[in-house]
């Protein structure tokens with residue numbers, strides 16, 4: 001299993017409703033969805049995430065309410081390590097994954113998450129904002145699904 005690398009990050013408002021999130025873009029995405037808008041995350045490039053997570057949190061914790069991992073479930077041990085760091089700072093956590101099966105995410109990872117988006121991107125069905133989407137997002141604390149469309 002390869003170590004997690006990330007290729008940039010941004011502060012975002014839309015990805016997790018009602019949260020200001022530090023979205024960390026993790027590379028080496030194993031899902032390779034056709035029509036992916038983030039194909040720059042397919043290659044194994046960037047910096048080692050576990051080396052930098054403390055610095056990122058030091059820098060941005062006071063500005064955010066949530067850390068959103070854009071990928072990372074290909075190495076759930078390291079993902080869990082980073083989730084715990086965010087939780088220690090009382091931040092919420094979210095995972096965006098192209099994985100279709102929430103049961104393949106470990107119990108420990110799920111228990112360290114407040115939100116999860118599952119499902120690969122299927123061009124014909126569209127992303128979270130499309131009514132036809134196959135992707136699903138859950139608010140795990142309140143055990144409810146979040147819908148991005150009206």
Ligand code: SF4
Pocket residue numbers: 029030031032033036037038039041097098099120121
């Ligand atoms: S999971 Fe996301 S980043 Fe990975 S290929 Fe699919 S759309 Fe692209």
